[in-house]
Amino acid sequence: MQSMDNNTLTQRDLRVLWHPCTQMHDHETLPLVPIRRGEGVWLEDFNGKRYLDAISSWWVNLFGHANPRINAAIADQLQNLEHVILAGFTHEPVVRLSEQLVQLAPKGLSRCFYADSGSAAVEIALKMSFHYWQNRGEKKRTRFINLTSSYHGETLGALSMGDVSLYKETYQPLLLKPITVKSPDCYYREAGESWADYSTRAFAEMETALARYADEVCAVIVEPLVQCAGGMRMYDPVYLKLLRQACDKYRVHLIADEIAVGFGRTGTMFACEQAAIAPDFLCLGKGLTGGYLPLSVCLTTDEVYQTFYAEYATRKAFLHSHSYTGNPLACSAALATLEIFRDDDVINRNQVLAAHIAHATASLADHPHIAEVRQTGMILAIEMVKDKKTHESFPWQERRGLSVYRYALEHGALLRPLGDVIYFMPPYVIKPEEINLLAKVAGEGINIATTK
Numbered sequence: 001m002q003s004m005d006n007n008t009l010t011q012r013d014l015r016v017l018w019h020p021c022t023q024m025h026d027h028e029t030l031p032l033v034p035i036r037r038g039e040g041v042w043l044e045d046f047n048g049k050r051y052l053d054a055i056s057s058w059w060v061n062l063f064g065h066a067n068p069r070i071n072a073a074i075a076d077q078l079q080n081l082e083h084v085i086l087a088g089f090t091h092e093p094v095v096r097l098s099e100q101l102v103q104l105a106p107k108g109l110s111r112c113f114y115a116d117s118g119s120a121a122v123e124i125a126l127k128m129s130f131h132y133w134q135n136r137g138e139k140k141r142t143r144f145i146n147l148t149s150s151y152h153g154e155t156l157g158a159l160s161m162g163d164v165s166l167y168k169e170t171y172q173p174l175l176l177k178p179i180t181v182k183s184p185d186c187y188y189r190e191a192g193e194s195w196a197d198y199s200t201r202a203f204a205e206m207e208t209a210l211a212r213y214a215d216e217v218c219a220v221i222v223e224p225l226v227q228c229a230g231g232m233r234m235y236d237p238v239y240l241k242l243l244r245q246a247c248d249k250y251r252v253h254l255i256a257d258e259i260a261v262g263f264g265r266t267g268t269m270f271a272c273e274q275a276a277i278a279p280d281f282l283c284l285g286k287g288l289t290g291g292y293l294p295l296s297v298c299l300t301t302d303e304v305y306q307t308f309y310a311e312y313a314t315r316k317a318f319l320h321s322h323s324y325t326g327n328p329l330a331c332s333a334a335l336a337t338l339e340i341f342r343d344d345d346v347i348n349r350n351q352v353l354a355a356h357i358a359h360a361t362a363s364l365a366d367h368p369h370i371a372e373v374r375q376t377g378m379i380l381a382i383e384m385v386k387d388k389k390t391h392e393s394f395p396w397q398e399r400r401g402l403s404v405y406r407y408a409l410e411h412g413a414l415l416r417p418l419g420d421v422i423y424f425m426p427p428y429v430i431k432p433e434e435i436n437l438l439a440k441v442a443g444e445g446i447n448i449a450t451t452k
């Protein structure tokens with residue numbers, strides 16, 4: 001075997017790879033970071049330099065890299081069955097996982113349909129909702145309602161439901177046209193206005209859209225409590241309560257995309273719990289396998305399920321599939337992840353960690369170029385601006401967030417800002433002193449990025 005070092009691997013990579021969400025030209029000046037191994041919250045390169053994974057490797061990792069319990073579960077499953085077709089066949093990991101998800105999820109979500117990425121789970125929710133109305137003879141329902149700043153994935157249907165122009169604009173001619181309603185994003189609240197008051201006020205526009213378009217709409221799709229890719233925009237649970245009531249009143253489905261916020265991120269197992277609501281479709285992915293393997297699921301109700309359940313000749317079946325649907329190795333990683341939640345009292349222990357994150361970053365709110373430091377559970381976001389008073393942004397061409405990224409890498413932390421929003425979304429095994437380190441590096445990085 002060829003011995004490896006940082007430079008050799010980087011050079012070989014840049015000859016044959018095309019990286020996700022990357023302008024490859026950047027790598028003429030921005031070093032690619034080769035990782036040899038991971039342990040807990042730490043990633044290590046070939047020189048032994050370590051990076052604190054503050055973003056859980058794109059929001060997927062919950063209990064650290066190379067977690068012994070998840071490793072063991074996958075190794076064990078590997079002895080028996082790596083994969084089998086899930087049409088006409090079944091296996092124990094997928095049955096056990098489905099039983100547990102139905103138990104854990106908001107009440108009424110009693111059926112699990114699996115896929116391999118978050119985007120695919122969103123596509124399933126959109127198709128199932130549309131198909132449900134078709135099966136019921138309501139053929140005029142072809143549209144969806146979404147929120148500004150939303151993100152639901154990259155495949156064309158999921159991309160259509162997002163509202164981040166950076167990812168979407170180029171592809172507009174190919175996309176579905178949702179009815180887009182203003183987000184309850186509390187960054188825009190008036191001085192002195194509470195999150196709950198602002199989110200309640202923002203709901204008026206959703207009510208108007210539902211009243212006007214209900215007959216042609218299949219579903220409303222939202223990211224409960226935190227719009228992550230849209231810049232970690234946060235809102236109050238009251239909005240979800242009002243939305244559930246309105247969806248019932250106007251007979252429209254509610255799709256909750258908890259791909260990023262599910263599994264404890266917002267302080268409860270699922271964000272919907274904070275509004276005490278159940279959606280008609282719940283999309284889960286990312287943390288589902290603890291960040292190990294690609295697996296996603298769309299849960300739905302018995303009512304939806306029964307609308308497809310009929311003699312074959314009625315042509316009501318949901319004939320959707322992916323090659324790796326319900327992969328046993330991925331299901332075993334998910335089962336080990338859920339076991340850690342149960343055994344380690346994770347949700348309660350996260351409250352202590354979340355309080356420490358708030359404490360460690362409290363002083364940043366006074367920074368002359370920070371408009372807001374906001375937090376929901378295990379997500380903390382820092383809004384870096386040109387003008388603290390008016391909230392005027394830095395010109396995007398200046399890429400100030402990228403300077404923070406570079407500074408953090410040099411100082412042993414993987415932060416990956418969304419534009420000028422710097423955020424922490426760490427694995428739940430992070431220690432208080434590691435949180436302090438992140439706060440220090442982020443603060444220094446912001447100082448440097450805003451004084452050039």
Ligand SMILES: *Cc1c(COP(=O)(O)O)cnc(C)c1O
Nearest residue numbers: 117118119151152153257259260
């Ligand atoms: C990441 C994400 C998706 C897409 O998931 P992929 O696994 O990247 O396809 C969808 N919705 C939300 C809210 C996400 O954060």
